[in-house]
Amino acid sequence: MDLKSLPFQQIQTIFSEAQKIKSNKNSTISFSGETIALLFFEASTRTRLSFETAAFRLGLGPLLLDGGVKSSLEKGESIEDSILNVAAMHPRFLVVRCGDSFDLSGLAKKIQIPLINAGWGVKGHPTQALLDIFTMQESLGDLSGKKILFVGDIRHSRVAASHFELADVLKTQMAVCCPPEFLPENNKLKIFENLNEALAWADVVMTLRCQFERHQSGFKIFSAQDYRKNYGLNQTRLQKLHAKALIMHPGPINHGIELESEVLQDSRCRVLEQVSNGVYVRQATLRLMLEGKL
Amino acid sequence: MDLKSLPFQQIQTIFSEAQKIKSNKNSTISFSGETIALLFFEASTRTRLSFETAAFRLGLGPLLLDGGVKSSLEKGESIEDSILNVAAMHPRFLVVRCGDSFDLSGLAKKIQIPLINAGWGVKGHPTQALLDIFTMQESLGDLSGKKILFVGDIRHSRVAASHFELADVLKTQMAVCCPPEFLPENNKLKIFENLNEALAWADVVMTLRCQFERHQSGFKIFSAQDYRKNYGLNQTRLQKLHAKALIMHPGPINHGIELESEVLQDSRCRVLEQVSNGVYVRQATLRLMLEGKL
Amino acid sequence: MDLKSLPFQQIQTIFSEAQKIKSNKNSTISFSGETIALLFFEASTRTRLSFETAAFRLGLGPLLLDGGVKSSLEKGESIEDSILNVAAMHPRFLVVRCGDSFDLSGLAKKIQIPLINAGWGVKGHPTQALLDIFTMQESLGDLSGKKILFVGDIRHSRVAASHFELADVLKTQMAVCCPPEFLPENNKLKIFENLNEALAWADVVMTLRCQFERHQSGFKIFSAQDYRKNYGLNQTRLQKLHAKALIMHPGPINHGIELESEVLQDSRCRVLEQVSNGVYVRQATLRLMLEGKL
Numbered sequence: 059m060d061l062k063s064l065p066f067q068q069i070q071t072i073f074s075e076a077q078k079i080k081s082n083k084n085s086t087i088s089f090s091g092e093t094i095a096l097l098f099f100e101a102s103t104r105t106r107l108s109f110e111t112a113a114f115r116l117g118l119g120p121l122l123l124d125g126g127v128k129s130s131l132e133k134g135e136s137i138e139d140s141i142l143n144v145a146a147m148h149p150r151f152l153v154v155r156c157g158d159s160f161d162l163s164g165l166a167k168k169i170q171i172p173l174i175n176a177g178w179g180v181k182g183h184p185t186q187a188l189l190d191i192f193t194m195q196e197s198l199g200d201l202s203g204k205k206i207l208f209v210g211d212i213r214h215s216r217v218a219a220s221h222f223e224l225a226d227v228l229k230t231q232m233a234v235c236c237p238p239e240f241l242p243e244n245n246k247l248k249i250f251e252n253l254n255e256a257l258a259w260a261d262v263v264m265t266l267r268c269q270f271e272r273h274q275s276g277f278k279i280f281s282a283q284d285y286r287k288n289y290g291l292n293q294t295r296l297q298k299l300h301a302k303a304l305i306m307h308p309g310p311i312n313h314g315i316e317l318e319s320e321v322l323q324d325s326r327c328r329v330l331e332q333v334s335n336g337v338y339v340r341q342a343t344l345r346l347m348l349e350g351k352l
Numbered sequence: 353m354d355l356k357s358l359p360f361q362q363i364q365t366i367f368s369e370a371q372k373i374k375s376n377k378n379s380t381i382s383f384s385g386e387t388i389a390l391l392f393f394e395a396s397t398r399t400r401l402s403f404e405t406a407a408f409r410l411g412l413g414p415l416l417l418d419g420g421v422k423s424s425l426e427k428g429e430s431i432e433d434s435i436l437n438v439a440a441m442h443p444r445f446l447v448v449r450c451g452d453s454f455d456l457s458g459l460a461k462k463i464q465i466p467l468i469n470a471g472w473g474v475k476g477h478p479t480q481a482l483l484d485i486f487t488m489q490e491s492l493g494d495l496s497g498k499k500i501l502f503v504g505d506i507r508h509s510r511v512a513a514s515h516f517e518l519a520d521v522l523k524t525q526m527a528v529c530c531p532p533e534f535l536p537e538n539n540k541l542k543i544f545e546n547l548n549e550a551l552a553w554a555d556v557v558m559t560l561r562c563q564f565e566r567h568q569s570g571f572k573i574f575s576a577q578d579y580r581k582n583y584g585l586n587q588t589r590l591q592k593l594h595a596k597a598l599i600m601h602p603g604p605i606n607h608g609i610e611l612e613s614e615v616l617q618d619s620r621c622r623v624l625e626q627v628s629n630g631v632y633v634r635q636a637t638l639r640l641m642l643e644g645k646l
Numbered sequence: 647m648d649l650k651s652l653p654f655q656q657i658q659t660i661f662s663e664a665q666k667i668k669s670n671k672n673s674t675i676s677f678s679g680e681t682i683a684l685l686f687f688e689a690s691t692r693t694r695l696s697f698e699t700a701a702f703r704l705g706l707g708p709l710l711l712d713g714g715v716k717s718s719l720e721k722g723e724s725i726e727d728s729i730l731n732v733a734a735m736h737p738r739f740l741v742v743r744c745g746d747s748f749d750l751s752g753l754a755k756k757i758q759i760p761l762i763n764a765g766w767g768v769k770g771h772p773t774q775a776l777l778d779i780f781t782m783q784e785s786l787g788d789l790s791g792k793k794i795l796f797v798g799d800i801r802h803s804r805v806a807a808s809h810f811e812l813a814d815v816l817k818t819q820m821a822v823c824c825p826p827e828f829l830p831e832n833n834k835l836k837i838f839e840n841l842n843e844a845l846a847w848a849d850v851v852m853t854l855r856c857q858f859e860r861h862q863s864g865f866k867i868f869s870a871q872d873y874r875k876n877y878g879l880n881q882t883r884l885q886k887l888h889a890k891a892l893i894m895h896p897g898p899i900n901h902g903i904e905l906e907s908e909v910l911q912d913s914r915c916r917v918l919e920q921v922s923n924g925v926y927v928r929q930a931t932l933r934l935m936l937e938g939k940l
Contacts, residue, residue, distance in 0.1 A: 114413030119702030
């Protein structure tokens, strides 16, 4: 699934299916006895469980490579070999999370089975972006012209990367507010230096995880406390945000860095709604692909 | 599920359902497409597999956080955040094992989804106690007045803690026999200093694991061999036990410490029956909760 | 399942069922609500996923001990105790991978539940041998008199061990070509010192993984590069192989040691077909056992 080539109409088809699933909550199982491979060459919990939930609701048996994958990799098997081998067992989908260095789109061309990107290094995380957009549309309606602000480690965020790909299709306005070291290489973005001004501008504030674990040693030129002071969300700062604006975070959250725990109690916060919607959007995507409608 | 507030009648409802499942062995599946989250923040094998078996028999898809949970926790996510996130994916149950320091009952009040304690530090392990009681009732009938002897690391045993909570409801007599360091803080218990006298008294001898892995260094003031000599079960000692008394252990067993392997061959031993019954009791509990009868 | 006592006719029954599954690709689910235990005390990815796929297609819920098994083993539980405990939860099958030192056939006699060997030290890996034979028969028809050449670490290969057991039943001819350190203790085998001569002889060349991870330190008296030079398959060497001969490998492959990546593109190569057939053969075996026909 390549977001850049996903037309607006198809996104709305997914969302309309997701909305249907969400209202009924009660989907018929159609694909019992079939499988879906969830191959996480990089760690994941929520994305894996979200796809797994969607799978069970469709009757698909999840084949999991997670900790397990290590065993083959330890025996010297490449990621490509691992995926080709699992593909030879004919699951209906290959859901893959891997690092930047692996040529995921090259591999997708070699195999017949639909390959779904579940987080590819810093390149993208399309289903996360889709569920975010779905969550925004639920509260804000048509997103055309809406102002989306990213606060956090935008340069290292595959979620942000996928959102930037969708901006042209959805005709949203995008801005960022972050330390210079976190700025992405993307000239189309509006840049705010002051968080309060940025919050006053935004219809949605998407906070992003400070991925300290991805930073090279020596890279940390500012501390978590500096970050919190200048870019962390708290009740005081949220007074600048419109009454109908949304607060989001793709998780996992560093409490007391990107945001204070009190922020999660704010009525504008959609963090857990994002998680719930993730299942609906993924289930809708899988179902439409299984039915040949996507 | 709080054992202290679980009335005698409800316990018998669970057991009667479990007995029905056990006799038919052949339960209809009713909840296909739904999920159950098994969140083991502390290691488990048998409890996890027991719940998983019960889940599959009901058609519930198990969502497992086990080794996997580490990935999010490594990213700095708290146990509470992990559980809230999984809850947002709307499983039918949250089955949780965690340490004492986590406020499991506090969390249970915050979420709508039934939260089942699958081992909470040394505080309790209610489904294990229920399956033990079910196993006792199968052989001994009504337990009122029956004498249950605990031998082993009672102070560090969440299984014992749950049994002590049930004693008032079931009107059982409880005694302990163990090194002073393993004595619990519970004044209602009869204490035996001599194992042979204790065995002669008991209708059930529940041996408990010496959880050496939970002991602080420096705490081991006696060796495994000392323990075996004074408190370990073997064929000679079992001659003191009534012909119709039961030998139990919640596992995993330290062979040659709590008991010699020969003990498992004794006709009074119910160790593997406990494991079998664990599935029936858990399946019964889940089914009754799903049907709104518990 | 003991290959030495598996009659030719039963092997063909399995294969005929596997062929039926492969042509329809669309098997009805019959055993929903039942479980299959996959107990991997040694690491596996492809065998585990292959059995798991077969399980889902039959409606069996897979109970996995993998990384998870460590938790009980860390608590000091023996492999035998682990298996007996899982058996007490009444799965329909116990699929076990373990080391040589564990007495798997001794245990099989103690339990009522069918125990399937999924890789037992260097002793055998029967379902791998069956899927290999199935793959050979698909291309070559009746194997009686056919020439099967093993190249690689034959002494440490449980796959080869299982094939040698089947040779008498199938009336195949077996030869080996490998460094002297890799020669098995089996006098019936034809030995080739020169790989080109061996390839000219063979109807099937079964390359085997150099299990460097199993070798004791000090054992490596030749390097991976020496091995590649003398025993590695590449396009030049494959010119010696008959046009209708088959190239196989049970995986995982050490690229550039047992074979060059180019070999996988050769039209005689059946490596991924082996993986696909593994699911069919295992599904057929499980189904026939469930139906009491095996």
